[in-house]
Amino acid sequence: MGNFALIISSDMQNRAKIYTVSQVNSLIKEVLENNLPSRLTVTGEVTNWTIARSGHAYFDLKDENALLPCVCWRSSLSKIKFEPENGLAVIAKGHIEVYSPHGKYQFYADSMQPAGIGALQLAFEQMVKRLREQGLFDDAHKKPLPQYPQRIGILTSESGAAVHDITDSIHNRWPPARLFLYPVPVQGEGAAEQIAVAIRDINKRNKELKLDVLIVGRGGGSLEDLWAFNEEVLARAIFDSKIPIISAVGHEIDTTIADLVADARASTPTKAGVVAVPDMQEVLENIENLNKRLTSQLSFVLYSAEQQSDELSIRLENSVKHLLADTRNRLYAVAEQIRKIEPHRLLAMKTVGLNNLHNRADLLVRNILNNSQKQLMGVEKQLPEMMKEMLIKKRWRMSLSFQKVMGIKPRQVISQRIVELSNLRNRTSLGIGVVLNKQRMRLTGIENRLAGLNPKAVLKRGYSITINKKTGSLVRCPKDVQIGELLNTELADEKYIESKVTKK
Amino acid sequence: MANTKKKDDISKLSFEDAIKELSSIVGKIEQGEIPLQDSLTQYERGMALIKHCQTILKKAEMRIEKISESEAKTQQETEDIPF
Numbered sequence: 001m002g003n004f005a006l007i008i009s010s011d012m013q014n015r016a017k018i019y020t021v022s023q024v025n026s027l028i029k030e031v032l033e034n035n036l037p038s039r040l041t042v043t044g045e046v047t048n049w050t051i052a053r054s055g056h057a058y059f060d061l062k063d064e065n066a067l068l069p070c071v072c073w074r075s076s077l078s079k080i081k082f083e084p085e086n087g088l089a090v091i092a093k094g095h096i097e098v099y100s101p102h103g104k105y106q107f108y109a110d111s112m113q114p115a116g117i118g119a120l121q122l123a124f125e126q127m128v129k130r131l132r133e134q135g136l137f138d139d140a141h142k143k144p145l146p147q148y149p150q151r152i153g154i155l156t157s158e159s160g161a162a163v164h165d166i167t168d169s170i171h172n173r174w175p176p177a178r179l180f181l182y183p184v185p186v187q188g189e190g191a192a193e194q195i196a197v198a199i200r201d202i203n204k205r206n207k208e209l210k211l212d213v214l215i216v217g218r219g220g221g222s223l224e225d226l227w228a229f230n231e232e233v234l235a236r237a238i239f240d241s242k243i244p245i246i247s248a249v250g251h252e253i254d255t256t257i258a259d260l261v262a263d264a265r266a267s268t269p270t271k272a273g274v275v276a277v278p279d280m281q282e283v284l285e286n287i288e289n290l291n292k293r294l295t296s297q298l299s300f301v302l303y304s305a306e307q308q309s310d311e312l313s314i315r316l317e318n319s320v321k322h323l324l325a326d327t328r329n330r331l332y333a334v335a336e337q338i339r340k341i342e343p344h345r346l347l348a349m350k351t352v353g354l355n356n357l358h359n360r361a362d363l364l365v366r367n368i369l370n371n372s373q374k375q376l377m378g379v380e381k382q383l384p385e386m387m388k389e390m391l392i393k394k395r396w397r398m399s400l401s402f403q404k405v406m407g408i409k410p411r412q413v414i415s416q417r418i419v420e421l422s423n424l425r426n427r428t429s430l431g432i433g434v435v436l437n438k439q440r441m442r443l444t445g446i447e448n449r450l451a452g453l454n455p456k457a458v459l460k461r462g463y464s465i466t467i468n469k470k471t472g473s474l475v476r477c478p479k480d481v482q483i484g485e486l487l488n489t490e491l492a493d494e495k496y497i498e499s500k501v502t503k504k
Numbered sequence: 505m506a507n508t509k510k511k512d513d514i515s516k517l518s519f520e521d522a523i524k525e526l527s528s529i530v531g532k533i534e535q536g537e538i539p540l541q542d543s544l545t546q547y548e549r550g551m552a553l554i555k556h557c558q559t560i561l562k563k564a565e566m567r568i569e570k571i572s573e574s575e576a577k578t579q580q581e582t583e584d585i586p587f
Contacts, residue, residue, distance in 0.1 A: 176563055179567070180571050287558065
């Protein structure tokens with residue numbers, strides 16, 4: 001103030017003094033800068049926000065009535081975690097300078113903070129918005145976690161408590177997992193970059209490392225402590241990873257960018273095991289269950305095979321019975337027909353007719369007998385063979401399987417089945433044998449009875465057939481012959497005598 | 505020969521693949537999709553798979569190995585040499 005007064009008074013003294021533009025601006029600069037506090041804290045709304053090619057930011061801060069031109073140098077801008085944008089209310093710290101070349105005074109902000117919420121919170125929200133728009137959190141990009149991981153990579157600080165929380169939570173549930181720790185810093189300058197490099201490094205070497213899944217995490221802390229897990233460089237590395245990644249950062253309530261972009265999230269390091277690995281007890285139960293199902297299924301398969309072979313043998317038995325019954329019926333029918341032809345009527349018939357009939361009946365009976373005999377013999381021969389073959393085959397398979405399975409578990413079931421099966425075989429072949437015998441005996445009876453009914457059998461009872469030797473006709477009355485003619489008489493057993501007619 | 509080969513086969517399976525195959529075998533047998541003779545072979549394989557799974561589960565070492573970063577860097581350098 002004193003200076004200002006001095007200048008005015010000296011101006012009054014040197015009325016004629018003429019200033020150059022530079023001198024004026026220089027005067028203003030001197031007066032302004034000397035009379036303002038060296039540092040100011042200004043609050044206002046950001047407007048006209050522009051980042052020049054040089055990386056410096058030019059903008060204005062405004063309120064309802066006024067506008068203040070502002071500059072933020074590149075070096076200061078890089079230290080600001082959030083991204084200033086138009087309309088954002090901020091608290092900026094810096095100083096006023098006059099920029100003489102433009103005759104303009106400006107506020108040079110060297111730090112800025114969002115008014116209202118914290119800078120980190122705002123930065124977090126802005127990053128979430130941006131990365132979400134880029135699709136980094138989309139479910140479509142989430143890789144499925146392996147169900148039974150055997151090699152698990154853990155990226156965390158070697159010295160923190162989190163490493164024990166994570167490894168214990170895994171080993172308690174799933175002891176067969178092999179754990180590989182990749183030590184990384186989890187807070188402070190450059191931590192995010194180093195974790196990102198580690199993730200890319202593991203991905204590059206995974207042919208040899210063979211990790212099924214990665215867990216990235218750290219214990220709880222302030223927003224600043226967790227900040228590494230909110231940085232874009234780490235988010236990109238997690239997104240790019242070919243190996244599924246589980247994030248396990250901070251406490252339940254903390255959500256980081258890493259949580260959002262990771263394929264799965266454990267709310268705390270102690271929950272990592274629940275997310276990453278199955279429960280050994282459940283897996284063992286599952287295997288036991290599969291074991292039971294497999295074994296009972298095998299018994300079932302064997303049982304149904306037996307049932308099938310049972311059914312088959314019943315069907316065979318039935319078809320043999322049918323065949324025999326059929327044959328028997330046909331024989332009865334023929335026998336009945338033959339019985340109807342009375343012997344004395346036969347004798348009364350013409351010789352030719354009789355002979356024909358004889359021959360036909362003979363042939364018929366013989367054919368039927370032959371066929372039946374053949375059929376029966378065939379059946380007799382083939383069926384037991386077939387049965388035997390089938391049963392041998394079955395038994396061979398069973399005993400083969402039996403040997404194989406002996407070494408394992410359900411040998412009791414199988415041996416029991418095999419005993420039952422061979423019983424079945426005995427029963428079946430016995431059954432067929434009985435049927436065959438019975439039918440064979442029946443057939444012999446019929447054969448005997450048929451033999452008794454042979455028309456020529458009457459010859460055995462003393463009847464004879466007499467034929468005129470000259471005419472060849474049957475001699476039924478005296479006029480069929482002349483005195484002196486020769487007669488042929490058929491007696492039993494196809495014996496013939498010849499005689500001469502001497503009287504009639 | 506064929507048998508040993510099959511067993512080698514199984515011992516190379518990951519736990520996940522073994523469980524998957526085991527479940528599919530049980531499912532197929534239960535659906536009656538396999539003839540008798542095959543179901544015995546499948547049963548045998550199923551049992552071998554169960555044994556394999558149990559072996560894996562028993563192999564728990566509870567050990568934590570360390571991946572060294574320096575190794576990675578050396579490797580990266582060696583990989584980069586051709587260029």
